[in-house]
Amino acid sequence: MDLGIKGKTAIICASSKGLGRGCAEALAEAGVNLVLNARGAEALEATAEALRSAYGVDVKTVAADITTAEGREAVLAAAGDVDILVNNAGGPPPGLWSDWNRDDFIAAIDGNMLTPIQLIQAVLPGMMEREWGRIVNITSGSVKAPIPQLGLSNSARAGLTGFVAGTARQVAHAGVTMNNILPGIHATDRAVSLDAGVSKAQGITPDEATAQRKATIPARRYGTAGEFGATCAFLCSQHAGFIVGQNIVLDGGAINATI
Numbered sequence: 001m002d003l004g005i006k007g008k009t010a011i012i013c014a015s016s017k018g019l020g021r022g023c024a025e026a027l028a029e030a031g032v033n034l035v036l037n038a039r040g041a042e043a044l045e046a047t048a049e050a051l052r053s054a055y056g057v058d059v060k061t062v063a064a065d066i067t068t069a070e071g072r073e074a075v076l077a078a079a080g081d082v083d084i085l086v087n088n089a090g091g092p093p094p095g096l097w098s099d100w101n102r103d104d105f106i107a108a109i110d111g112n113m114l115t116p117i118q119l120i121q122a123v124l125p126g127m128m129e130r131e132w133g134r135i136v137n138i139t140s141g142s143v144k145a146p147i148p149q150l151g152l153s154n155s156a157r158a159g160l161t162g163f164v165a166g167t168a169r170q171v172a173h174a175g176v177t178m179n180n181i182l183p184g185i186h187a188t189d190r191a192v193s194l195d196a197g198v199s200k201a202q203g204i205t206p207d208e209a210t211a212q213r214k215a216t217i218p219a220r221r222y223g224t225a226g227e228f229g230a231t232c233a234f235l236c237s238q239h240a241g242f243i244v245g246q247n248i249v250l251d252g253g254a255i256n257a258t259i
Contacts, residue, residue: 004238005134006031010084011075011119013066016043018188019138020088022225024051026233027084033058035079039065067115072122081130082123084236087116088138091190092152094197104152112139112156117163120178124171133176134236137164141184143247145255149197161247168245177244179235184251185213186223219252 010027014020016038024034028051036051038044041063048059060078064071066089076082092108116137127133139157141147146154161180168178185191191210198209214220228250234240235248249255 001239003030003233003236005084005236008032008083008236009035009079009081010086010236011035011037011079011082011123012086012088013037013075013116013119014088014090015086016040016047018190019183019186019225019228020086021047022227022229023086023088023136023138023232024229025054025226026229027086027236028055028057028059030233030237031055031057032084032236035060035062035075037062037064037066037071037075039063066119067111072115072119076119076122081126083127083130083132084134084136085119085123086136086138086232086236087119089115091140091150092156094149094194095151096149097151100152105155108152108156109159112153113159113163116160120164120167124167124176127176128171128174131175133171133174134240135176135178136232136235137178137180138232139180139182139247141182141249141251141255143180143182144249144257165245172244175241177235177241179240179243179245180247181228181231181235182247182249182251183228184223184249184254185217186225186228186250188225191222217252217254221252223250223252 010032012024015024015036044061048061052059062075062078064074089111142150142154143157143161195209199206
């Protein structure tokens with residue numbers, strides 16, 4: 001399917017690996033020029049070169065912490081007119097409600113709520129003026145079904161979801177759509193980290209921890225960055241203009257809900 005977005009410009013945060021890279025690859029395949037961001041310069045440049053070679057698109061890189069004002073300014077300056085924004089950031093550390101203090105919550109909110117909101121606020125005026133734009137936020141299945149040990153993530157990402165729900169309806173008339181993708185467990189470094197936590201807590205091997213978590217998913221496997229990226233690319237396409245303010249769950253059926 002031709003997504004109709006060849007030549008557009010996209011910012012993709014946290015895109016050197018994992019789900020962010022999956023989104024970058026799918027958009028590059030559709031002919032979108034990219035501004036990739038991550039904190040690690042080496043992995044970021046390797047990803048950029050791979051996408052340039054494979055798809056022939058323009059790929060700029062900005063190695064910076066997107067949660068800082070300086071990082072956001074550098075990414076936005078590199079992009080110029082932004083047609084597509086994919087917000088993504090690693091989740092805060094797991095723990096228990098009794099472990100967290102105010103500073104922990106502020107850090108989580110800054111990284112997983114306020115940073116994407118500030119990027120949205122920065123790109124929306126231009127998108128609305130040009131009467132076209134796509135914003136996709138990578139949040140978490142925990143927004144729909146809270147995960148006890150991920151209370152910091154539950155809180156911050158739910159705040160972002162509320163902002164998106166209201167704002168998406170205010171800008172859709174200008175040809176700008178804003179939606180969220182809620183991943184369940186995908187085969188990324190984050191899954192490895194969480195599996196390691198289960199392994200340590202239960203005194204089992206990492207492989208046993210992975211098998212245990214896969215058994216909780218009706219699809220009996222982890223998702224892939226490729227299929228996640230394909231969903232993101234469709235939401236960014238010309239065909240998705242009537243999808244507004246939605247939360248698309250990609251979790252292999254793990255969340256047991258009718259709606």
